[in-house]
Amino acid sequence: MSARRGWVLALPGVAALLCGFTPPPPQWLPITARWCLAPDRCIALEVADTPEKQIKGLQLRPALAPLRGMWFPYNPPSLARFWMHRTPEPLDMLFVQGGRVVAIEAHTKPCLHLPCRSYGPDQEVDGVLELAAGQAAAQGIQVGTAVRLEAIKAAAPSAPARD
Numbered sequence: 001m002s003a004r005r006g007w008v009l010a011l012p013g014v015a016a017l018l019c020g021f022t023p024p025p026p027q028w029l030p031i032t033a034r035w036c037l038a039p040d041r042c043i044a045l046e047v048a049d050t051p052e053k054q055i056k057g058l059q060l061r062p063a064l065a066p067l068r069g070m071w072f073p074y075n076p077p078s079l080a081r082f083w084m085h086r087t088p089e090p091l092d093m094l095f096v097q098g099g100r101v102v103a104i105e106a107h108t109k110p111c112l113h114l115p116c117r118s119y120g121p122d123q124e125v126d127g128v129l130e131l132a133a134g135q136a137a138a139q140g141i142q143v144g145t146a147v148r149l150e151a152i153k154a155a156a157p158s159a160p161a162r163d
Contacts, residue, residue, distance in 0.1 A: 023086060026060040027053065028157040033071055033149045035129070037139055043131070045071045045149070057082075057130070063089040064132040067139075071149065077124040083116040084108050090133035094141060095125045101145045107133045 029046035036042040044067060048054045054072050058064070074080060082093055088110050095103040103121035111117065120128075129147070136142075 023060060024056075026058075027056045028061075029053065029070070030157050031152065031155040033151055035069075035147060035149050037141070041067070041139070043067050043069050043129075043139070044155075045069050045129070048072045057087070058091065059086040060088065064091075064130075064135075066132065066135060069129055069131040069135075072128040072130070074124075074126050074128075077126040079120070079123070080125050080128050081118040081120040082108075082128060082130075083118045084111040085114065085116045086112060088112070092131045092133055092136040093119055094129040094131070094136060094147075095121050096127040096129060096147045097123065097125045099147055101141060101143055101147060104136050104141070104143060106136055 029048065031044045032047045033045040034042040035045060046069070048057060048070055057072070058070055064070075072080070077097060080095065082105075084091070090107050090109060093105040093108055094101050095105075102123065102125065105119040108119055109117075127147075131139075
């Protein structure tokens with residue numbers, strides 16, 4: 001068999017193998033909460049309120065817009081470690097306990113291939129908030145900032161508009 005014919009025969013197998021590694025689509029959750037830093041400045045939040053939603057998080061998503069984020073609640077409080085696996089854009093991670101920011105991991109770097117670094121404080125938290133990189137500083141959020149989330153009527157999932 002010629003080398004060329006061998007490649008022609010092998011090509012469908014290679015394509016099938018590559019198709020088997022297609023990552024799942026990103027998740028787009030409805031906006032169901034907000035955090036108002038001022039009366040006219042609120043962060044709209046998707047809420048990852050199940051283990052399945054928390055595992056997917058913001059993987060494979062484009063950059064978050066300013067004043068948009070994802071909230072990961074933990075009840076009971078837990079030691080939360082987050083990574084940036086398959087998350088293509090840098091994020092700020094705010095770790096919350098008892099209604100206050102207790103730690104911030106700013107500008108966490110994307111990690112497209114394992115192993116990936118994990119982020120988080122060495123204490124239990126009752127939630128983690130992910131924002132676009134730089135938003136914590138831009139909004140004046142720091143360790144000790146009060147966090148009061150408000151449930152809102154579900155808005156449509158936050159997928160970008162299609163042309």
